[in-house]
Amino acid sequence: MPGVRPAPSRSARRPVFGPLVGLSLALALGFWASAAPLEAQLSSTPSANGERTRVFLDCQSRDCDSNHFRTEITFVDWVRDRTDADLHVIMTSDGVGGGGRRYTLDFIGRADMEGLEDQLTYTSRGTDVRTRTLDGITRTFQLGLVRYVVEAGQGDLLEVLWQGGERGAHEVGREGQEAREEEATGDPWNAWTFRFGLSGNLDLQERRSERRLNPSFGGDRVTDDWKFNFSLWANLRRQRIELADGREVRNDQDSWRMGGLAVRSVTPHISVGVDGRARNAISSNQRTRVEFRPAVEWNYYPYAEANRRQFITHYGIGVEYSDYYERTIFGVTSESLPHHRFAFQYRAREEWGNAGLGFESFQYLHDRGLHSLGLSGDVSYRISRGLEVNLSGNASRVNDQVHIAASNFSDEDILLGRVNLPTGYRYRGSVGFNYRFGSSLANVVNNRF
Structure with a gap:
């Protein structure tokens, strides 16, 4: 898959921090550092006109780790308010078959880029660890930013890396399509996924105690035409409370629920x-x-x-x-x-x-x-x-x-x-x-x- 990264700069600024002696010296250094222009402290490789694309991330979906995105994507400036941005990115997500999620990135140009809009998606598997999901979202994010970085006149600062070896894009794309078709026709589970969970909680005090046990089981099958799911859940609760007069009150409650859904598009x-x-x-x-x-x-x-x-x-x-x-x-x-x-x-x-x-x-x-x-x-x-x-x-x-x-x-x-x-x-x-x-x-x- 192609990746995008900023071209290496010819010079790098390396701030040097001396030892801090006492709280007063630390405060003095803090005020001195804040007096320097913030843009100078945060700058990496500037564009030809000295301005980088300013991005506002609007994200409330699962796996929205803004710290990760800001750490991994350094060829833009991240801003705190959309009124300061050249680009507004809205990230949403919804569930897909197999327990995975589809993440949608809507790129909305602002100011000089108004009217320049795009949309990219990334789909994770239900078995993916969070790190892999975040890396996939980040790569998709980077690809979506390229269009706007080029529009801002910064294309000369980007490099395109092809990670598909010496084979052509057509060959790699054809193999990917064949793999998807094989997965669709050769899935022994017929798109069904299942999950089992068991959790417990223990809270012990001298005059109060509570124990909980929560087993669960469920499954789903999602295709373009059909959606099926079912779930079973139980809550086993044991609670003991000693009152001020020495009496002991027990509050034992067991409950369960189950459900199923079948939907046709x-x-x-x-x-x-x-x-x-x-x-x-x-x-x-x-x-x-x-x-x-x-x-x-x-x-x-x-x-x-x-x-x-x-x-x-x-x-x-x-x-x-x-x-x-x-x-x-x-x-x-x-x-x-x-x-x-x-x-x-x-x-x-x-x-x-x-x-x-x-x-x-x-x-x-x-x-x-x-x-x-x-x-x-x-x-x-x-x-x-x-x-x-x-x-x-x-x-x-x-x-x-x-x-x-x-x-x-x-x-x-x-x-x-x-x-x-x-x-x-x-x-x-x-x-x-x-x-x-x-x-x-x-x-x-x-x-x-």
Whole structure:
């Protein structure tokens, strides 16, 4: 695969640091160093016009290690705010078959490069270690930057290295295609991947102790036309608390859940599927709950763009069976109830930030007064240079708690979270802002301490 690196400079600046004697001398040296122009401290090989491409990385996806990218990619200047950038790079990711992930890099030119846009992707395998994934993303990042570095008049400072040996690109590309075809037709697992996990937690104190064990198992199969997955998970919890009067309270709770999903791609905008779930939970008074729901989904944007923007409408109708530990407020110990669910969700990731808005409606069909409505939203908006505002919240009207036990709750059950309390609403909200000022450059990575 071709790689790109800056041409070696003819001279290198090597700062010399003397020994530090005492805290006052360290502070004096710090102020003296900060008086020098920061660009001079951070510069490597300059371009012919003395300016390097200034890049703003906008990344919230998995494996977004900005320190790694800034350490490995040194032929651009990294900036802290998009208003200072010549190039805005948005990195997103989504899951693919085999447990891997597809990382999408959207390159968006700004200022003199406005209108110059590009997109590259890198796909990792589910068995890749994190270092290999980061190296693959970094190589893809470097290739995407070449176009903009050349546009900035710095092409003479780049070298292209071909690592395919003496064979031609056509031969290497043909072999790669044959390997992919062989992998697709000769896969003994037929695109299925499986995972097994086991984790434990131990917290021991003189008057309190807690032990947890969490086994899990799952699998998935993802192709362009079909998506299948299933999962099983359990939580085994043992807790002991000694009260002030010497009494000992035990809080032992075991719970499990399992689920499966099958989705068929109909068009670039429409999918149909079946969702099945089962669970038990002492806090929900459910010894067993089984749910089955076919559904249809429409996305205004093509699913191929879902990592940047989506506007989804979803409708499903199904049935659930519940077997309760205790008689419910409706006087039953088990029941089967039909229901339907409608939801829409909008999400966008743009240069100005990101935003999301969602609405969900759930209703039991045997008694339409048993329903819930929920509205949620969040926005992260870059108002101006260095200033970003973050808002999020959700509100729900709740009238579908058919599982609530008819018996009275003890204070002990409430404090230990053994029961769900009846409620008619749920609200949550948060607001905040971040303001960054000072140097616009972010080239240096210092991992000491």
